[in-house]
Amino acid sequence: MSVNNPNWKPKIVAFCCNWCSYAGADLAGSGRMNYPADVKIIRVPCSCRVNPLFILRAFERGADGVIICGCHPGDCHYTSGNYYARRRLTMLFSLLDYLGIERDRTRVEWVSAAEGAKFAKTMNEFVETIYSLGENRKLSDIRCKKS
Amino acid sequence: MRKFAADQLTKIISSISTPVYAPVEDGSMVVYDRYEDGMTLRLDKVGTDKTPKDILFPQWENLMHFRMEGKTIQLTEEERAKEDYVIFGVRACDIQAIKVLDRVFLADPIDTYYAARREHGTIVGLACGEPAKSCFCKNFGVDPAKPDADVVLWPAGDCWYCEAYTDKGRALMESWPTEAADEAAVETIKAEIAVKYDALPFAKLNLNGFDGDHLMEKFDSPKWKKLSMPCLGCGSCTFACPTCQCYDIRDYDTGNGIQRYRCWDSCMYSDFTLMAHGTNRPTQVERYRQRFMHKLVYFPSRNDGMYSCVGCGRCIEKCPMNLNIVKVIKALGEGDSND
């Protein structure tokens, strides 16, 4: 937990779709809106490109939270990718929750290319949540923790 | 020959100053684990779900770690075992299995990881008062009434008979509160075990022809195809087996270095001994044949007739599709090879 290690800073992986959310992140940047540097963005062609293994691998290698951002339902560049992603991620998150992994470590948010402010706000909130949860211990590989 | 009262058993185990590994309950299973007060000891269980192999040759172990420091590679080798320990309550078949492992790991080049653990261990054997119906150890020269261990225990209801056979064993037994006992009582127990064993369904199998001289005949047998047909290619039999010793060495990228470890491998797997040109056992027929040929033909032909099956019966218990080595012996041992 963060209380045990005062130097701990969360690592957040954000999978952002190329067409909406990545552009939204760009807008947040060019609009000089603040969001924590703890968020590492990985650009994907569509939110439905996110294989569940990507999320598990992020946790394995030390991520404390994983957020997936895509176009709003109905606005997918590929018409329906985010609809599929919505079901898949719901099921995956539910399974992780069932295994006792903290449910707040995973999140999905729809962010359009025009929503720079929403992107910044979402990231600020998410980092805040992960701070309160502390370090990810339940779903990380201890071999990756050794320095 | 010495003996102690049955109620002294847990006290004796608790009094041993080194770590003790013993068959204990883990949920619905019985496994060899480090014994601590409060655990449920299961010395009655023949054919524990996991074997004492877990202690001498664990499913995985780290070998070394390397990382880049500037332009040099820093290599840290894993330390070898240096703490003495006791494995308590090992059956005759599992002790024979350890001798099979010795043949592999203590032959040149010596496996120093295994050798260190072997050297620091003292084995307390346990005679099989009630052999299970899947047992067939005597076929492989194992006597369930007389495990070849440092110390041997014989169950006699209200007391345990015990005898030390090595210096390690004598040192261990020194502090036990035992009293002198009559040799004849143990001989009676041994005779009873022999009678119980002889009544088992697989007590006597025909192993004629399972040797190097009949290698090609067994290898080319058309029966492998049918025998292997239901095999799923899972590793249950290999991982439950007390003698299976094949392993793989793998590197794990930790992000800040490489952790090299070894782990059990299974000849049932499609990527077992995979080479640059591909695999030399492309279907489950060849993989299945490999497992049994290794145990019954290749190994004895290179190790003075010592089979690498010990008749513990675990593959009979564990195979999801009820395949096992007894079926193979019966199918391939009949008729033509009885010369």
Next chain:
Amino acid sequence: MQEIMNRMKARAIALLADGTVSRVMGWEKGEGEYDWSPALFENAEEMEAFVYGDYAGANLSKYCLKLGKLEGKTLVILKPCDTLSFKQLIHEHRLEREKFYIIGAGCTGMKDEKGALLKCNACKSKEFAIYDEIIDSEESRKPTGVMDRMAGVADLEQMTAQERYDFWQGELSRCIRCNACRNVCPACTCIKCVFDNPASGVQSKAPVTSFEENMFHIIRAYHVAGRCTDCGECSRVCPQNIPLHLLNRKLIKDMNELYGEYQAGEGDEERTPLTSYTKEDAEPGIVHERGRA
């Protein structure tokens, strides 16, 4: 069951004789009373060893993947729950219908040495999803299995996250990665599994850390989500007694609750809940609102 077996045997021999089928996939007896194994019979003489009855628990659908590649038709004996697995494989275009002659086998619940199989305690149905002919009896049409299929899942959902975590760590830590659950699964049909593929980055032969234990079981259950018929083979074959069906049933329960009742292998709809969608689907945040945190 003896009577069903005799009719089945006679029928299979007749179909072999008239050339309708080239082989029969069924069961044969082993050394003891309980240890029946799946077996392939190619002529009337071999059919002598054919058995069907209380210990024919194995689901033969998985073997059909290999048998479907052979010359000629294969006669396969499928129990009601097995037909769901078979039909699902047809939906996924893994099997060709015309390569098989299916005898639907009446089933009164299967057993092993320890008693009734777990999957039979919560028997889903006595209906055959696919068949060429049915050989059953009055007795075998009666429903069996009285346990609530989702009771175990519901119990876990009532626990706190920490309790669930402790429960699963206790179970999954026993995993020896023998892959029996994967290899027996009729829905696991990848030619090269991601866990056997050195290029995947997650290939491993031993559960070295708790992460690897978790990952294997999450991916195994998740990859068959929507395609899993809940045939129960994964739990049946686990040599370490891990209740793997509780993972699959959780996904089934969630899909039923969120996307409508669905049984893989039933009906003619090839799309599963995870390969379809509606515009009104729940948001992933619903996970935060259900059950205990």
